[in-house]
Amino acid sequence: MAADQFILTLSCPDRAGIVAAVSGHLAGRGCNIVEAQQFGDDETARFFLRLVFQSGGIDQDELQRGFAAVADTFDMQWTLRDRTQRHRVLLLVSKFDHCLADVLYRWRIGELSMDIVGIVANHPRETYRHLDFDTIPFHFLPIDREHRVAQEAALSKLIEASGAELVVLARYMQVLSAGLARQLEGRCINIHHSFLPGFKGARPYHQAHRRGVKLIGATAHFVTAELDEGPIIEQDIERVTHADTPDDLIRIGRDIERRVLARTLRLYLDDRVLLNGSKTVIFTS
Amino acid sequence: MAADQFILTLSCPDRAGIVAAVSGHLAGRGCNIVEAQQFGDDETARFFLRLVFQSGGIDQDELQRGFAAVADTFDMQWTLRDRTQRHRVLLLVSKFDHCLADVLYRWRIGELSMDIVGIVANHPRETYRHLDFDTIPFHFLPIDREHRVAQEAALSKLIEASGAELVVLARYMQVLSAGLARQLEGRCINIHHSFLPGFKGARPYHQAHRRGVKLIGATAHFVTAELDEGPIIEQDIERVTHADTPDDLIRIGRDIERRVLARTLRLYLDDRVLLNGSKTVIFTS
Amino acid sequence: MAADQFILTLSCPDRAGIVAAVSGHLAGRGCNIVEAQQFGDDETARFFLRLVFQSGGIDQDELQRGFAAVADTFDMQWTLRDRTQRHRVLLLVSKFDHCLADVLYRWRIGELSMDIVGIVANHPRETYRHLDFDTIPFHFLPIDREHRVAQEAALSKLIEASGAELVVLARYMQVLSAGLARQLEGRCINIHHSFLPGFKGARPYHQAHRRGVKLIGATAHFVTAELDEGPIIEQDIERVTHADTPDDLIRIGRDIERRVLARTLRLYLDDRVLLNGSKTVIFTS
Amino acid sequence: MAADQFILTLSCPDRAGIVAAVSGHLAGRGCNIVEAQQFGDDETARFFLRLVFQSGGIDQDELQRGFAAVADTFDMQWTLRDRTQRHRVLLLVSKFDHCLADVLYRWRIGELSMDIVGIVANHPRETYRHLDFDTIPFHFLPIDREHRVAQEAALSKLIEASGAELVVLARYMQVLSAGLARQLEGRCINIHHSFLPGFKGARPYHQAHRRGVKLIGATAHFVTAELDEGPIIEQDIERVTHADTPDDLIRIGRDIERRVLARTLRLYLDDRVLLNGSKTVIFTS
Helix, strand or coil: CCCCEEEEEEEEECCCCHHHHHHHHHHHCCCEEEEEEEEEECCCCEEEEEEEEECCCCCHHHHHHHHHHHHHHHCCEEEEEECCCCEEEEEEECCCCHHHHHHHHHHHCCCCCEEEEEEEECCCHHHHCCCCCCCCCEEECCCCHHHHHHHHHHHHHHHHHHCCCEEEECCCCCCCCHHHHHHCCCCEEEEECCCCCCCCCCCHHHHHHHHCCCEEEEEEEECCCCCCCCCEEEEEEEECCCCCCHHHHHHHHHHHHHHHHHHHHHHHHCCCEEEECCEEEECCC | CCCCEEEEEEEEECCCCHHHHHHHHHHHCCCEEEEEEEEEECCCCEEEEEEEEECCCCCHHHHHHHHHHHHHHHCCEEEEEECCCCEEEEEEECCCCHHHHHHHHHHHCCCCCEEEEEEEECCCHHHHCCCCCCCCCEEECCCCCCCHHHHHHHHHHHHHHHCCCEEEECCCCCCCCHHHHHHCCCCEEEEECCCCCCCCCCCHHHHHHHHCCCEEEEEEEECCCCCCCCCEEEEEEEECCCCCCHHHHHHHHHHHHHHHHHHHHHHHHCCCEEEECCEEEECCC | CCCCEEEEEEEEECCCCHHHHHHHHHHHCCCEEEEEEEEEECCCCEEEEEEEEECCCCCHHHHHHHHHHHHHHHCCEEEEEECCCCEEEEEEECCCCHHHHHHHHHHHCCCCCEEEEEEEECCCHHHHCCCCCCCCCEEECCCCHHHHHHHHHHHHHHHHHHCCCEEEECCCCCCCCHHHHHHCCCCEEEEECCCCCCCCCCCHHHHHHHHCCCEEEEEEEECCCCCCCCCEEEEEEEECCCCCCHHHHHHHHHHHHHHHHHHHHHHHHCCCEEEECCEEEECCC | CCCCEEEEEEEEECCCCHHHHHHHHHHHCCCEEEEEEEEEECCCCEEEEEEEEECCCCCHHHHHHHHHHHHHHCCCEEEEEECCCCEEEEEEECCCCHHHHHHHHHHHCCCCCEEEEEEEECCCHHHHCCCCCCCCCEEECCCCHHHHHHHHHHHHHHHHHHCCCEEEECCCCCCCCHHHHHHCCCCEEEEECCCCCCCCCCCHHHHHHHHCCCEEEEEEEECCCCCCCCCEEEEEEEECCCCCCHHHHHHHHHHHHHHHHHHHHHHHHCCCEEEECCEEEECCC
16 A cells, blocks of 8 residues: 555535546645545435545645535535554454454455454453454453343443444344444444345344255344344345254354454445445445 | 256155165166266255266166156155256247347257247237347236236136246236246246345345445246245356446346346256255255 | 437547547536546556546537647547437358357347348348348358358458448358458457367367366457457356256357357447457446 | 154166166055156157155165165165254365354354264464354365375375265365366365366456456365365356456455355265266256
């Protein structure tokens, strides 16, 4: 990655002249655009843009102040990030650690460029004894029916204290309260072990087996107050047959889940995921 | 295809000795098994078998009589077909003819080995003027609210008169009555333009667009009295993006629908599709 | 498709300010950009851009004259097309007509927006008797060893006379001379029945069968003087097994070939395929 | 997995009566066949069979002695394995450990049922410090030009001493000598980081990038004396674009490599991979 690179993402009401205004502004400051993706949603009349540019030495504060005027004119929601400044990510996990193990491996070899600010689990450290957590802080927050509220309060405090920008439910298997879900809107991702909207809720692979489907899938989506209804970011499937038992589907599903989550994280970490109401705009390369 | 080939399919309560009894019986008559696939369903304790064998000159009647005794012993449901004897198929179509056009092309070049005994449409012949129907009888059975019952009666009569073994709803877009659906159980296939069980019912691509899914699909299934709930035979998907409009999904969907239907027909025509309650057993090669 | 839409594609040496100059120029004339894709190739230091914009009433000639100055400044190769003005396409076919039949069907229902200016075949019209050519001129140019040069001269004349912008070898199965290939550089597409660069040359499915591969594929590429070495536009594959004979591979291959060619045509017709030396830049949506 | 299950695989010259003889023999001893797959290769006139059966209490020695007579009659190559008796596997690795990490994880959670009898690397233990090797013996066998022969002799000794039935080159990146390759025929698997036969040899992702392909892949194959020419077991691909750099291809390739190798191992460990000359017969479920 070249030095001095910044990523600008924005969305605003669609009208003429947005691209010209933004690119003109950047050109005027000696910035050179190296990547650009845009989308105009005809239904909502909203416009989405992602730019990667080289700043030519101007620092983030100055860029930010300079762009604010343009953003105001067009009523933009926007983010500007120095590409070398990594997202702060908190990982939540339950008993099954295939997503966690995969994310950690990819992070270690540099595939997922982020700062993991903590791992939260409702099982003790011992459950993950084969995984090397390096210096990542580990938090054991057990759950039982009586202390559910207290546990979530502790979780909420932890999210804040860690400075996490993104919370990843890496097969966390717990439903967040509507309150916490709303608080984390647009920055909490879940990997659901089904091909939504089919087989919502619990034990989707058993549901899929009962229905006799020929493909199973997984879905990464933003968490919202309505369970399994958040904006979809990424999905994938694999072929199964009549001979596959529910256990086979679970095994095959693990592969789908971990690759869907990994792709989603990679997209998110490179600021390629934009919210568009109950849907997403995904700017792939 | 070698001469003298027969396909035997059967299902029965699972117990020891089925394969030995069947293969022993065939060996005793000088028949040579060239393909074999089997499946024991642990849940239902039912056993499924498909055999292709060379008869060594014995004709179908004799084979049938000879096998009846074995079948009785094991309480089998079974079929025996001379492989050169083609299935008789009736095609039903509505306005959109992409599945029909595709099936006709594949039939013409020998990919789908069947006798098409008729094409039934609720639009006049003129709608399909670009398609060469060859000598296949065409039946125009228009539908309106008042004559729905009469139309289905005519359709039912036509199915019987044509000697159709299989009825294919190639985007027929009409719901069969529960009565006709039951009558055609196990021999009427529908191509549903969604990845069931997601987006049941009407306008599934519009539903999919509204939900913002990243993959869309199609499903071929047996028709049952419960709409969109019949045993699934084959499914497939394609990737879509935020930039795809409902019309794009419909276009992409056409490709999925026609290839799922074509694969399904090919499997069915080679006696590779067995019913297992509300599911199917598919013996691919 | 909205009225007044134009597609601008360009490539030029990469340097700062291209996007700003182009979008500034268009904004200055009241044009509104509705789609934009760009790519900077770090290896060749070349920049590629595709814009769709609404002209606000200015006609093509005026747009063209106006943009010429910008293009000169940056040493651009560029095209500007009124989106309602359809590409003129000539289809070449040999004995196997699955790609031709598929292209014709998609063209008829509006999936492929183009003017088919002719069909050239080295088999007589009778070979394709089941296909409705509508009012498309058909040309029978038989080939034999002795008259190969004369046949190609006739073909070359026909390409010119027809005003074809694009020549599609839809399983034409004849090698163009180096001279004609060079003459058609960047506007002649071939569908090769293998997953290049594996199995170049003749009978690739038999080669694939002999090698025992588990996936077979097809490749659409620009034709160049070097056989099977032209810039690749699109590829796809399907899974095969040990039980598939060469004839099965050919059958499965037909499906891959026709969908790869159809996708390629759709990309080309929407000006999404740009040449980058021996490679391509493909701007998907 | 039920108790008393055995897997029988065999290949022999094709002729009438093989299935009847084998299934009759097993039925006569009270064994119940629960899975069966067969293939007759018309080209080589060889027959392949895989059976899973319940022995009803007879032990492996007795089964083996009993079956020898049947095997002799038909000139069979065959194996019989108690399904609870796990294959002994030796893993060889070089610097890149994504395949090793993935195999270890799947082995740990029970997806790959095998005894790992050792890990051999040409890098020191420190290179893999983030991986938990549990009690698996680790062997550091460094390679340099001068001691290549001695290193391979040590490796060969290690293979024998460990009692390994299967040797897996999990991105080992070293070419085995023709002698060792021959010695390990049919029990040494390599994961090649290309979609063979395209891009044989070194740096295939750079080759693929130069050629501008739209799909890249990986291939698991048996190692033979001829480099990159061994029987192919499994392959897979992913889509890439003009924007992907060689480093992107390497990253995407890691995912393909590890899932192709994992699938291959799973097939092999369940005795589903049979050799058929320079090809394989793969009995999937």
